[in-house]
Amino acid sequence: MTRRWAVGHVVATGAGRAMMDRRNDPTHDYILGLTGTERPRVLFLGTATGDDAAYIVSFYSTYDSDRCAPHHLPLFHRAVEDLAGFVRGFDVIHVGGGNTANMLDVWRRQGLDMILRELWDDPASNVVFTGGSAGGICWFEGGTTDSYGPPLRVLPEGLGFLHGSFCPHYDAEDQRKPLFHAALLSGELSTGYAVGNLQSLHFDSSGFVTAISPVDAPLAVRVEAIDGQIVETPLPTRILTGSAPVTAGPSS
Secondary structure, three states, rough: OOOOOOOEEEEOOOHHHHHHHHHHHHHHHHHHOOOOOOOOOEEOOOHHOOHHHHHHHHHHOOOOOOEEEEEEOOOEEEEEHHHHHHHHOOOOOOOOOOOOHHHHHHHHHOOOOHHHHHHHHOOOOEEEEEEEOOHOOOOOOEEEHHHHHHHEEEEEEOOOOOOHHHHHHHHOOOHHHHHHHHHHHHHOOEEEEEOOOOOEEEEOEEEEEEEEEOOOOOOEEEEEOOOOEEEEOOOOOOEOOOOOEEEOOOOO
16 A cells, blocks of 8 residues: 655735634634644644733634644743654644744744754645744745834745745735835845735645635735836635635636
């Protein structure tokens, strides 16, 4: 019998806390469904907000015990000794929004970045890595961030699970689009993706799978600099509903 190797997934969303607070959003069920497990174990990492208690409560309200087995991992008051052993026990790693730069610094100090990388590189792993805003940027090589204060800046120090860059909040924050375009034109960021607050991008270990959205008129685009000009290409998007998903093709 030929062994079937599992495939890891990344689902990167435009908004973090705003999406988490949408308790009945079908995006959450889409993420859980990728595990192929009846009651997946879900780990929440709230590092980007300093393990904010209210955000953790919001996670447990959305990923409740009726739909999964939820847990969280605080790193500012860490109680877990075997970090690698603990993290490897989960089907979904859900990263909260917040300060991307500070989050990545804490992860690297604790060695969590290498643990997550080993999970992603493991061909026998079927972990779903997900999150919004900071929890979406981190899986790419870089993106745009408010980690350094109100003026947005480029962050070129993501984990690099996925090639290219990621711009969340593309429809919600005025500085995002011009900064992303400028960074692509200068070469500071490589060709990437931009999404609205409620849209997500699904990748597996072989590359881009689809964009998903819980609402019509989704915003999910591939963005690249070609001959000194920015080109946005709409991505095929699955509109998630209570029944079968609908696919929205690129507009003309």
